[in-house]
Amino acid sequence: MEVEAGSQRDGAASKFSLPVDSENKAKSFKLLSFANPHMRTFHLSWISFFTCFVSTFAAAPLVPIIRDNLNLAKADIGNAGVASVSGSIFSRLVMGAVCDLLGPRYGCAFLVMLIAPTVFCMALIDDAAGYITVRFLIGFSLATFVSCQYWMSTMFNSKIIGTVNGLAAGWGNMGGGATQLIMPLVFHAIKKCGATGFVAWRIAYFVPGIMHIVMGLLVLTMGQDLPDGNLASLQKKGDMKKDKFSKVLWGAVTNYRTWIFVLLYGYSMGVELTTDNVIAEYYFDHFHLDLSTAGTIAACFGMANLVARPAGGYLSDLGARYFGMRARLWNLWILQTAGGAFCVWLGRASALPASVTAMVLFSICAQAACGATFGVAPFISRRSLGIISGLTGAGGNFGAGLTQLLFFTSSQYTTGTGLQYMGIMIMCCTLPVAFVHFPQWGSMFFPASADTTAEEYYGSEWTDEEKKNGLHIPGQKFAENSISECGRRNIILAMSATPPNNTPQHA
Numbered sequence: 001m002e003v004e005a006g007s008q009r010d011g012a013a014s015k016f017s018l019p020v021d022s023e024n025k026a027k028s029f030k031l032l033s034f035a036n037p038h039m040r041t042f043h044l045s046w047i048s049f050f051t052c053f054v055s056t057f058a059a060a061p062l063v064p065i066i067r068d069n070l071n072l073a074k075a076d077i078g079n080a081g082v083a084s085v086s087g088s089i090f091s092r093l094v095m096g097a098v099c100d101l102l103g104p105r106y107g108c109a110f111l112v113m114l115i116a117p118t119v120f121c122m123a124l125i126d127d128a129a130g131y132i133t134v135r136f137l138i139g140f141s142l143a144t145f146v147s148c149q150y151w152m153s154t155m156f157n158s159k160i161i162g163t164v165n166g167l168a169a170g171w172g173n174m175g176g177g178a179t180q181l182i183m184p185l186v187f188h189a190i191k192k193c194g195a196t197g198f199v200a201w202r203i204a205y206f207v208p209g210i211m212h213i214v215m216g217l218l219v220l221t222m223g224q225d226l227p228d229g230n231l232a233s234l235q236k237k238g239d240m241k242k243d244k245f246s247k248v249l250w251g252a253v254t255n256y257r258t259w260i261f262v263l264l265y266g267y268s269m270g271v272e273l274t275t276d277n278v279i280a281e282y283y284f285d286h287f288h289l290d291l292s293t294a295g296t297i298a299a300c301f302g303m304a305n306l307v308a309r310p311a312g313g314y315l316s317d318l319g320a321r322y323f324g325m326r327a328r329l330w331n332l333w334i335l336q337t338a339g340g341a342f343c344v345w346l347g348r349a350s351a352l353p354a355s356v357t358a359m360v361l362f363s364i365c366a367q368a369a370c371g372a373t374f375g376v377a378p379f380i381s382r383r384s385l386g387i388i389s390g391l392t393g394a395g396g397n398f399g400a401g402l403t404q405l406l407f408f409t410s411s412q413y414t415t416g417t418g419l420q421y422m423g424i425m426i427m428c429c430t431l432p433v434a435f436v437h438f439p440q441w442g443s444m445f446f447p448a449s450a451d452t453t454a455e456e457y458y459g460s461e462w463t464d465e466e467k468k469n470g471l472h473i474p475g476q477k478f479a480e481n482s483i484s485e486c487g488r489r490n491i492i493l494a495m496s497a498t499p500p501n502n503t504p505q506h507a
Contacts, residue, residue, distance in 0.1 A: 024227035037224040045148045048215045049172025052141035054179040055208035061295040069198040076128040078409030081277035085400040087139035095143040096390020099150040103231035105223040108147040113216030115141040119209040123202035153378045162375025166313025170305040176276040177302020252387035266399025267429040268369040273400035282415045304363040312368030316375025324487030325441035332372040339365030340426030347419030382475040383461040454479035
């Protein structure tokens with residue numbers, strides 16, 4: 001698989017195995033390559049995120065066994081589901097700052113290894129309080145999503161960022177589906193070796209625990225923060241300047257687009273996390289399936305990430321190639337709204353074939369919407385990219401926790417009714433995407449402002465004093481490389497209106 005982003009520039013090619021732009025970001029993507037730094041970073045990033053998804057949702061397919069062992073009530077199971085996605089609300093916010101100030105390599109490696117002991121602790125719990133607490137702590141590891149998306153945005157050109165972000169996060173999210181297959185298989189294998197069911201599920205947790213340790217060491221020893229090297233060494237050489245955390249944070253929280261994307265991601269990624277927690281138990285109880293069958297069906301939901309999330313990112317890039325940023329926004333609204341409609345159908349379906357069909361369609365649309373979200377998010381701010389990624393990612397977990405708390409924790413609603421209400425919330429919470437307006441590129445319903453360029457938009461993040469010190473230069477390079485967000489038609493019009501020996505202002 002290969003995705004091309006443009007023609008290769010002479011001079012940069014000799015240093016990297018992939019063609020790069022003026023920021024040394026790769027302009028093509030070769031799936032089977034492990035070349036350093038771009039493709040090696042891609043594979044380290046998605047596999048570490050995959051590992052964290054496996055451990056966070058490892059309990060979900062084993063809930064029928066765990067609840068009997070620990071005497072869990074429905075409220076306990078629901079609260080544990082809320083806890084598993086709530087922990088990373090805080091950790092994702094912190095990870096955003098870590099990526100901006102220390103680099104994604106340290107953030108990813110240390111978090112993955114720090115969570116490993118907590119994963120092993122699942123083998124020691126003996127009551128509901130311990131179950132909820134440990135799932136809460138393991139959930140902190142989902143902050144690797146932020147390092148994953150930040151890392152891709154520093155390594156790949158804006159023309160293919162939707163596709164690459166979708167692949168990295170989608171394959172990482174696939175761990176939520178893979179664990180529905182892995183943990184029951186490991187559980188049954190351990191039982192065949194002579195262990196009882198109540199012992200086997202505990203031993204099974206050693207598999208994700210070991211995965212954490214291995215991936216943490218690989219990221220730390222083989223990863224690289226930026227195309228030109230690690231952040232700390234570049235700062236020591238003077239090739240990169242340190243930014244102030246207070247200004248990075250202020251730039252993120254004062255940009256209204258940030259908060260719209262927090263909400264949007266809360267009801268794309270958030271509902272995916274909620275569904276990961278409840279779907280296996282739903283099929284086990286509602287359709288009276290055995291544990292393996294329910295787990296296999298539930299695995300289809302998460303495993304759709306193999307293609308669905310990358311497809312959402314690819315559609316975002318494809319639309320932008322012809323119609324610019326406005327196509328990215330329309331793509332996001334269509335996918336997420338359709339996902340909400342299919343979620344309502346899933347909750348209403350009474351026959352197993354119809355239910356599985358609705359679940360698959362809901363999964364594809366919701367996960368594609370996640371990919372489409374991070375086809376836009378990297379353009380909100382260049383200076384505050386890490387914080388905005390962290391806030392958006394935290395929004396996903398906050399939406400998951402809130403939705404699970406509202407519809408899947410108490411006995412007030414059946415799981416089917418909860419799914420219907422969740423679908424309605426998805427459709428309602430997607431509407432604010434219409435208010436996202438980039439003055440240099442436009443919005444869903446309004447065109448770009450005639451007197452605003454990308455250079456001015458990203459340059460406004462810096463004071464005149466900071467510009468004198470050259471802090472704004474990476475943002476200006478990013479603006480130059482983002483010209484495609486104007487849309488092909490607008491670029492052609494701008495070029496045709498430019499006198500022969502002049503350069504258009506936005507180029």
